[in-house]
Amino acid sequence: MQLHTGTIIDRRYKILRYISSGGFGNTYEAYDMRLNTRVAIKELFMASICNRNTSNNTVVVSVPNNKTTFESHKRKFIKEARRLCGFTHTNIVRVTDVFESNGTAYYVMDYIDGCPLSQFPKPMSESVARLYLEQILNALEHVHNHNILHLDIKPGNIMIDDNNNAILIDFGASKVFDSEGDSKNDTSSSLAYTPGYAPLEQIQNKSINDIGPFSDIYALGATLYTLLKGERPPGALEILESGSLPPIEGVSPSIKKVIEQSMTVTRNNRIASIAEFRKVLGCVITEEQRTQANNETKEIQTEIRNRRKENEQRSKELSDANAIKGHEIETPEEQINETLIDNSNNKKESQDKTDIKNKLYWGIGIIALIIAVILIVIISSSNNSSETQNIVSDTATVDSSKVTSKPDSSQIIKEEPVKENTTTKTVQKNEKTKETKKATPKTKSEAKKTTTKSDTKQQEKSQQKSTSPKQGGGLDLNLPDIDKMGNSSTGKPRTLNLPDIDQMENTSQKPGGKVNLPNLEDM
Numbered sequence: 389m390q391l392h393t394g395t396i397i398d399r400r401y402k403i404l405r406y407i408s409s410g411g412f413g414n415t416y417e418a419y420d421m422r423l424n425t426r427v428a429i430k431e432l433f434m435a436s437i438c439n440r441n442t443s444n445n446t447v448v449v450s451v452p453n454n455k456t457t458f459e460s461h462k463r464k465f466i467k468e469a470r471r472l473c474g475f476t477h478t479n480i481v482r483v484t485d486v487f488e489s490n491g492t493a494y495y496v497m498d499y500i501d502g503c504p505l506s507q508f509p510k511p512m513s514e515s516v517a518r519l520y521l522e523q524i525l526n527a528l529e530h531v532h533n534h535n536i537l538h539l540d541i542k543p544g545n546i547m548i549d550d551n552n553n554a555i556l557i558d559f560g561a562s563k564v565f566d567s568e569g570d571s572k573n574d575t576s577s578s579l580a581y582t583p584g585y586a587p588l589e590q591i592q593n594k595s596i597n598d599i600g601p602f603s604d605i606y607a608l609g610a611t612l613y614t615l616l617k618g619e620r621p622p623g624a625l626e627i628l629e630s631g632s633l634p635p636i637e638g639v640s641p642s643i644k645k646v647i648e649q650s651m652t653v654t655r656n657n658r659i660a661s662i663a664e665f666r667k668v669l670g671c672v673i674t675e676e677q678r679t680q681a682n683n684e685t686k687e688i689q690t691e692i693r694n695r696r697k698e699n700e701q702r703s704k705e706l707s708d709a710n711a712i713k714g715h716e717i718e719t720p721e722e723q724i725n726e727t728l729i730d731n732s733n734n735k736k737e738s739q740d741k742t743d744i745k746n747k748l749y750w751g752i753g754i755i756a757l758i759i760a761v762i763l764i765v766i767i768s769s770s771n772n773s774s775e776t777q778n779i780v781s782d783t784a785t786v787d788s789s790k791v792t793s794k795p796d797s798s799q800i801i802k803e804e805p806v807k808e809n810t811t812t813k814t815v816q817k818n819e820k821t822k823e824t825k826k827a828t829p830k831t832k833s834e835a836k837k838t839t840t841k842s843d844t845k846q847q848e849k850s851q852q853k854s855t856s857p858k859q860g861g862g863l864d865l866n867l868p869d870i871d872k873m874g875n876s877s878t879g880k881p882r883t884l885n886l887p888d889i890d891q892m893e894n895t896s897q898k899p900g901g902k903v904n905l906p907n908l909e910d911m
Contacts, residue, residue, distance in 0.1 A: 389440040390414050391431070396421075397494065398487050401429060410540065411435065411581065412461075412560040417499060426499040427484070430560050432465045432492045434458060447492040462493050468562050469495035471536060479527035481547075481557040497557065502549035503692040505611075506542070511618035514639055518673045519681035520546065521612060523554035528608065529662040531556075532601045537563045539599070541607035542585045543614055550693065552685055565600050585610045588624040588653050602660045609650025609659075616643065621651065628653045642670040 390406045391414070397403070400422050407415040413433045420427050433440075437454040438447050449455045469486040472495070476482065485496035505520065524546060531538060538545075540561040547555045561581075581590045587606035589598045606624075613621045617636045627633055633651055636644060646668045652658040659665050666672075673681070 389433075389442075391416065391445060395445060397429075397489050401427065401496065403429075408544070409433075409435065410558065410560060412465075415558065415560075418496075420496075428481075428497045428499045428557075430469075430495050430497065430558065432462055432494070432560070434461065438492075445490050447490055462488075464563070465493045465495075465560070468536065468559065468564065469493075471534065471564075472559050472562070475530070475534075477527060477530045478553065479523045479555055480530060481555055481559075483559070500547045500549055500555055500557065501696070502547045502555070503696055504544050505546045505548060505554075505615065506544040507692065507695070508543075508548070508615075508688060510615060512615050513681070513684055514616065514643060515673070515677045515681040516684050517612060517615045517643075518677060519552075519685075520548070520554040520615075521608075521669075522673050524556060524608065524611075525662055525666065527554075527556040528604055531562075532604070532662060535564055537565045537599065537601065538604050539563055539590065539607075540582060540585075541604055541611055542582050543611055546611070548689075548692070550689070552682065552689065563599065583623050584614075584620040586624065587655065587658075588628065589655055591624060598655075600660075601662070602655050602658050605650050605659045605661070605665060606652075606655075608665070609647045612643070613647050613651065616647075624653050627651065642668070 390409070391397070391403050393403055393405060395403045397418075401418040401420060404417045404419055404426070407417055407428070409415070411434070414431045416429045416431065418427050418429045419425075433447060434457075437449055437451065437458060439450065440446070441448055449458045466486055466488070469483055472483040473486065481500065482498045483495050484498065487494055524541075528538065528541070536559075538556065538559060538561070540558060541556070545556065545558045547557050549555060585607045587603050590603055610621050613633075613636065616639055617634075621627075621633065622630070633648060636647065646659070646665065649657075649659050649668055650665065659668060
């Protein structure tokens with residue numbers, strides 16, 4: 389389980405990409421925000437006993453017995469990394485920092501622009517193999533002189549930079565091989581070995597007293613075997629069972645001999661030191677061989693350089709994709725890493741909550757829209773009904789007006805042209821009343837109420853006039869209010885209640901007598 393791209397550790401290093409894993413940990417390319425440089429970081433992560441808490445990237449060990457083992461290895465990891473900080477050899481990667489974080493330990497190395505020997509075309513020529521072997525021998529000799537064992541030499545841990553230099557990297561499994569500063573009975577890192585490159589004593593998890601420089605010699609011979617034969621050698625147990633190492637064709641006797649003696653299963657019969665290895669190998673590479681090797685590697689270097697650019701481009705695209713997803717966040721150097729991790733891990737929960745809220749809002753919006761449509765339909769239906777009633781009422785009023793305009797001939801009163809002005813006013817007032825009624829039609833019930841009130845008032849007024857007749861001896865007539873003559877509720881014209889002409893005063897003998905009509909303006 390690796391760290392995500394964009395994770396910041398120790399408030400200084402931002403992970404750019406994951407490179408590889410081994411028995412003891414993970415290796416990353418990172419960015420040093422303090423020095424603005426690329427670095428490589430080794431993380432102590434023992435795959436067989438460690439797990440990672442994804443919420444905060446903490447390395448955890450669940451089994452109690454394994455916790456003791458892990459803490460012991462962590463102390464040694466830090467101690468040995470501090471020793472490596474003092475190395476300044478050209479062919480050894482430089483360690484620049486070591487620290488604890490996320491429940492484990494880390495050390496920081498120079499990032500090498502190059503390619504591991506594991507990616508070189510194989511089998512390679514003997515001259516090229518000798519060129520790189522010479523440099524690795526120099527590096528191992530320097531390490532052993534400081535009482536440190538690498539314990540994980542293989543083509544993948546030998547980098548070739550752009551200047552064709554071989555650089556020994558990855559000291560995550562390294563050990564101190566004397567009693568000073570370390571326990572005599574401490575076990576070797578059996579979890580760190582790589583099959584095919586580890587000697588039998590390392591596989592069998594012997595004590596520190598059973599492991600020495602000869603253990604690195606075995607791995608060096610196995611690495612040379614791989615470069616020249618083009619395949620990984622059989623494991624130490626297989627060689628022990630078969631009794632011999634499969635031969636390599638097309639190599640010099642010195643190379644064949646040094647490989648066989650380096651990979652002897654029994655450590656007492658094995659080459660014991662770098663000085664002895666050089667002696668068995670013979671003379672160092674000649675200038676002619678060096679020139680030939682450099683010419684052969686130019687084409688290889690070009691191919692590897694192009695491949696490295698492709699890898700870097702893919703890494704950049706991956707980092708950009710992770711940045712879009714929220715994994716990589718640009719932060720000031722002083723920000724606390726734990727807060728960034730929590731924010732990254734809580735983002736999914738926030739997104740889920742936001743999605744639920746959005747769905748809820750959409751649901752409420754749809755319900756509100758349905759209710760609005762229903763209300764619009766109801767209001768529209770109500771308005772249509774009201775308009776229909778108004779049309780019917782207007783039709784009834786028009787019909788009533790038409791009927792009223794044609795009075796019955798029996799109700800026509802022949803009046804003398806004595807009060808012409810009063811009759812003219814009455815006709816004008818009646819016309820205004822009809823226009824008003826057409827403009828504001830009333831319902832049947834309202835029309836009835838209005839007619840009833842008007843009739844009651846008219847009767848009272850008529851009684852008052854009959855009890856106090858006017859001067860001149862004329863007989864008063866009980867005439868209805870002309871404004872109420874048109875009854876829109878019945879659709880029939882109102883009739884005038886006129887007295888019998890034969891009974892009127894002075895009319896029985898004088899047919900041409902006058903009729904005293906009430907003053908229309910007082911009605």
